Amino acid sequence: MPVSNEQISEVRAFNRDYTRRIGVLSEGLLDSPYSLTEVRVMYEIAHRPGVMAAQLAGELGLDRGYLSRILKGFEAKGLLARATSAADARRRHLRLTPAGRRVFAPLERRSQRQVRSMLSGLDGSRRAALLEAMSVIRGAFSAPGGQAQVSLRTHRPGDMGWVVERHGALYFREYGWNEEFEALVAGITADFIRTLDPARERCWIAESTAGRRLGCIFLVAGESGTAKLRLLLVEPEARGLGLGRMLVSECVRFARAAGYERIVLWTQENLAAARHLYEQAGFTRTAREPHRSFGKDLVGETWQLELTGRRAAARHAAGGRSHAT
């Protein structure tokens, strides 16, 4: 997905904005006999006793000679103790002395007071949003390679509402379906919870490592031997990553394991991406019928996947569509 110039501008504006804010917080620390760099060094040693200078230099982006002088200055003032590493005589473990902690503690408290003052200027709503946003930004950069790792889990409290909300909002935005659709989904989720047979029915939620829900799918029991696949959804920004296939695959796997003979599903002709997924998973269309729902003229389609026997497995392995013989 290409990066837009608008997105670039937003990040740079944020960086300028936040650089000023961090600058203001940092200036508060300068009201001390220690420079900002010294305080940063002290902070890391306080929170990671035993850390070594090479680590600090690397992580804080400091010249090794410069850091050495800072540490020597701390040691000279009795704030720091250095112990040669048993494992590698080149290395020294760094620790604040009790005197060092006494010097550091008020700096820590001052910093905490500044942040407390900043946060208390925000009411509950904005503050919660701020903290969540910070967590999101840190999370966005924390996964290796920046690729969202998505895992599937079963449902927990709040998920039904999310399913309803996302279906309602997205289908309205993408297809113009009105609130009848959201009501339908709400009803499906209510029934799912009320009549759930965990051995044979399930909801899967796709969730990123940052805790964002990115997709869902349901399997519910139908008439004898038949399961129903329902409410497949993938968030727009998570599309194209194989997430839909993952959801459908897991659903089919579970249905086999639960002993169903077939899976049926009802979709609409205009949901091209979904239909493609079903096709690739081996489903075939068994019925097709125009109807008017959700404020739209639609064409409903019923699709089906046979689960039993070698023939079903072979047809699936052949890529879904079998030739007539």
Next chain:
Amino acid sequence: MPVSNEQISEVRAFNRDYTRRIGVLSEGLLDSPYSLTEVRVMYEIAHRPGVMAAQLAGELGLDRGYLSRILKGFEAKGLLARATSAADARRRHLRLTPAGRRVFAPLERRSQRQVRSMLSGLDGSRRAALLEAMSVIRGAFSAPGGQAQVSLRTHRPGDMGWVVERHGALYFREYGWNEEFEALVAGITADFIRTLDPARERCWIAESTAGRRLGCIFLVAGESGTAKLRLLLVEPEARGLGLGRMLVSECVRFARAAGYERIVLWTQENLAAARHLYEQAGFTRTAREPHRSFGKDLVGETWQLELTGRRAAARHAAGGRSHAT
């Protein structure tokens, strides 16, 4: 709302994290004959032609003498033009020359490339979340006094799902109610949409200026002359601000206007804050009955507010609770 130590720690951790990231972006700029401070100065002049040095010094936190030398250096290289202000001869308007723009343009492009590279390392899901989070952080600090302004609106697509999600998640977290409750709420919202009479039934969503949903309340038609108040909820971080009272007041006002004779509601004994709101709005408890629901032993309570006649209005004006006569 007091600031917790955990919240303070989260902000400081974010600041440390993001300072490193901004540092990496800034270092990219240093691959030029200009220092970071010089580039910042150049940036501001490029984007605000005519700006004056005193403004820049103030906003960028620079020593006036130091800035003067930087500007003199730019002028000496033919990158900057200074014009004495017609309004105040002490002041000089600053503008980049064409040569200055030619020097600045590649720096701007390099910065844009860096951000593009950073963003393109994130897939669609994480990137969208990141940009939204940055917008939230900037927005959190931008409102005067930091007080969220909240308005009420009627429902739109996605809202029913939000109502279900928030009820499910919050009541689970705060009271341990299981998914039966979420299913109940899903059913209520499905029925609301399916049978909505807009002249006599309504859902209100409380929304902040930042677009966050902060609360909700429903009024639905009951038996003849009776309205039902349902699904009052206020987000934890929006509590204590009068939002609950606002929602209940609007609900009661609408019910009067729609011609109902009374409003009834069903709540649980342990929902103390809600009961207090109903009490203050003039509701009286008419029934009380233990029951087991949502995985809990609860005590359900029915409350009622008479809307008709002077007697109802007088009793309300007297503070809700009327004396027996």
Next chain:
DNA sequence: CCAATATAGTTGACTAAGTCAACTATTTGC
């Protein structure tokens, strides 16, 4: 009207923060 004060910008002298490179001591890998 004018002296005192404040503001905008400049310059000289200086300090603080940090860089660069060469050094010693130790470890690693061939």
Next chain:
DNA sequence: GCAAATAGTTGACTTAGTCAACTATATTGG
């Protein structure tokens, strides 16, 4: 066993920025 790499130190130096005193101009108050 030894060359190369790493951890840490030190001398010399550069860069970034500060501090205070200056000139020019505007504002204020008596």
